[in-house]
Amino acid sequence: MKLSIANIMAAAFMSLAVSTATYAGNKARGTVKIRMIETTDVHGRFFPYDFIRQQPVGGSLARVSSYVDSLRTIYGDRLLLMDAGDVLQGQPMVTYYNYVRTDTENIASSVSNYMRYDVHTMGNHDVETGHAVYDKWVKELDCPMLGANITNTATSQPYYKPYVVFNRDGVKIAVIGLITPGVPSWLSETLWSGMHFEDAVESAQKWIDIVKKNERPDIIVGLFHTGIHDHSKTNGNLNDATIEIARRVPGFDVIFYGHDHAVHYEEVKSSDGSTTIIVNPANNAMNVADAEFVVDKKSKKVSVNIVDISQKKVDEAYMKAFANQIDEVKRYVNTEVGSFVSSMTSRDCYFGNSSLVDFIHDVMLSVSHADVSFASPLSFDVTVKAGAATLSDMYKLYSYENELCVVDLTGKEIKSYLENSYERWTNTMTSPDDHLLRLNTGDAGRDKFFGLATPFYNLDSAAGINYIVDVTKPAGQRITITSMADGTPFDESHHYRVAVNSYRAAGGGGLLTNGAGIEKAQLESRIVWRGDHTLRDYIIEYVRTKGNVDVAPHSNWRFVPSEWTDAAAKRDRALLFPNEQ
Numbered sequence: 001m002k003l004s005i006a007n008i009m010a011a012a013f014m015s016l017a018v019s020t021a022t023y024a025g026n027k028a029r030g031t032v033k034i035r036m037i038e039t040t041d042v043h044g045r046f047f048p049y050d051f052i053r054q055q056p057v058g059g060s061l062a063r064v065s066s067y068v069d070s071l072r073t074i075y076g077d078r079l080l081l082m083d084a085g086d087v088l089q090g091q092p093m094v095t096y097y098n099y100v101r102t103d104t105e106n107i108a109s110s111v112s113n114y115m116r117y118d119v120h121t122m123g124n125h126d127v128e129t130g131h132a133v134y135d136k137w138v139k140e141l142d143c144p145m146l147g148a149n150i151t152n153t154a155t156s157q158p159y160y161k162p163y164v165v166f167n168r169d170g171v172k173i174a175v176i177g178l179i180t181p182g183v184p185s186w187l188s189e190t191l192w193s194g195m196h197f198e199d200a201v202e203s204a205q206k207w208i209d210i211v212k213k214n215e216r217p218d219i220i221v222g223l224f225h226t227g228i229h230d231h232s233k234t235n236g237n238l239n240d241a242t243i244e245i246a247r248r249v250p251g252f253d254v255i256f257y258g259h260d261h262a263v264h265y266e267e268v269k270s271s272d273g274s275t276t277i278i279v280n281p282a283n284n285a286m287n288v289a290d291a292e293f294v295v296d297k298k299s300k301k302v303s304v305n306i307v308d309i310s311q312k313k314v315d316e317a318y319m320k321a322f323a324n325q326i327d328e329v330k331r332y333v334n335t336e337v338g339s340f341v342s343s344m345t346s347r348d349c350y351f352g353n354s355s356l357v358d359f360i361h362d363v364m365l366s367v368s369h370a371d372v373s374f375a376s377p378l379s380f381d382v383t384v385k386a387g388a389a390t391l392s393d394m395y396k397l398y399s400y401e402n403e404l405c406v407v408d409l410t411g412k413e414i415k416s417y418l419e420n421s422y423e424r425w426t427n428t429m430t431s432p433d434d435h436l437l438r439l440n441t442g443d444a445g446r447d448k449f450f451g452l453a454t455p456f457y458n459l460d461s462a463a464g465i466n467y468i469v470d471v472t473k474p475a476g477q478r479i480t481i482t483s484m485a486d487g488t489p490f491d492e493s494h495h496y497r498v499a500v501n502s503y504r505a506a507g508g509g510g511l512l513t514n515g516a517g518i519e520k521a522q523l524e525s526r527i528v529w530r531g532d533h534t535l536r537d538y539i540i541e542y543v544r545t546k547g548n549v550d551v552a553p554h555s556n557w558r559f560v561p562s563e564w565t566d567a568a569a570k571r572d573r574a575l576l577f578p579n580e581q
Helices: 005-010 061-078 092-100 107-115 131-140 200-214 242-248 316-321 323-333 346-350 355-368 391-397 411-425 443-449 508-515 520-526 535-546 562-576
Strands: 014-018 032-039 079-083 119-121 150-152 163-168 171-179 195-197 219-225 254-257 264-269 275-280 287-295 300-308 336-340 372-375 387-390 403-410 461-463 465-470 479-484 495-501 527-534 557-560
Touching: 032 061, 032 171, 032 219, 032 254, 061 079, 061 107, 061 316, 079 171, 092 107, 092 323, 092 391, 107 131, 107 316, 119 171, 119 219, 163 200, 171 200, 200 219, 200 242, 219 242, 219 287, 242 254, 242 264, 242 275, 254 287, 275 287, 275 300, 316 323, 323 391, 336 391, 336 535, 346 355, 346 562, 355 372, 355 391, 355 403, 355 461, 355 495, 355 527, 355 535, 372 411, 387 391, 391 535, 403 411, 403 520, 403 535, 411 461, 411 465, 411 479, 411 495, 411 508, 461 465, 508 520, 520 527, 527 535, 557 562
Parallel strands: 032 079, 079 119, 171 219, 219 254, 254 275, 372 495, 465 557
Antiparallel strands: 014 300, 032 287, 150 195, 163 171, 264 275, 287 300, 336 387, 372 461, 403 495, 403 527, 465 479
């Protein structure tokens, strides 16, 4: 049974009767009710305030805390609070405690402990912060960290706990945690050294068999940081494995999952005919997944709901407990580092050269001394205004902690890379009335990619070369590179130094592998230089050094034929940004 987002959010609890065959371990006397609350992809949204845009927002763990506390008055320790990963990146609040205030407990640990989380699963963006950050975070947590398919390369043993068992009023509950095995495709090995990421489906089967045999639980749930949308593979392993696990690994009552930032509820038939509920409340603590199990000696029922947290009451005691940290980070993000002569918006970058993305190109080329650079917007819709430039503006410009790398590419590989990017980016126009962009106007597409058919952060443009994109030509034949930026000839057989972020260098987005045609195993050998700092750090230093920065589009590429694309761009812009003045 599949439900639309609107139906999920409007529906009352979904009830599902489950077979009694697994009940040998149940010692409950009478009926016991167990409540489980899941958050996922919180991305530093601990408070109802966006420290990047410096404005109040809905959702956040401050509202989750209030909701959970109201349920704890009813359920006591029969309520389990769980998180499915990606906590440590996304807001300056966590970045500050990850890298600046390392002399004190990470705010992510403090919040988890305050809210009395029962269990966490590691997410790929948690790994992206590096060992120094996430090792410290895990040690500070008062609850276990799960990762059943992460093994220690030195011992071949689990790197984190594969599962945890809770006993609540005689009901035995097993929680198995998994991470997407795609980490090596997106992150430099220095960030996950000592770890091996196993196939999630195989790992789920292995550990559920162990749990059933050794623990004999009444309830088995998954807490997975692996989604349902990405069907690509890393080292032969499916990156998003939740549905496959539900289909092929019987025994999970509910799989609470995250990673792909999309609200989802589905009842999946397993290979033995049983049903597994999979549920994802999406990101930024705007919703929670809420499940109630009613268990007695003969049966169990589970009801699952996705609860809108966005406008619920804020926990004022929680806010008071972290008031000092909130004030400290507000002062931090308001620190001035320079100024900009003119404003920049990411809205421009989907339709041609934009000052915002081209400024990123400028920094990348200046720092790396590369011949060419590739960059994309990292926020779908963000504006940096003219005037004083603060640290919050630097987060608007570059929201992730990617490093800067230089890779060796031939001219032919550069062209193939761009062909792949613009194939994702642009429609094949057959008339002036067609869309310029590849759009997905359905509810699911708009919710996930803001109306684009492809994630905006995988739409790379180039600097250092001059080129045109003919959108009337079929995919793979749209790019014509006319020259280098200085007017000298571009040679497809020549080797060039190309600046990319570390996500791209590791294969993230597939532009180097699917696009340029480089084998994943060869990517590391293509890296000829790696910076010592994050790209955001380089941007900050660039602005500080320049003082007053005058940013302008490069005008090094354009869509053609302009008599079609100019009008189509206006129409598509109105669709993506309907409230634009």
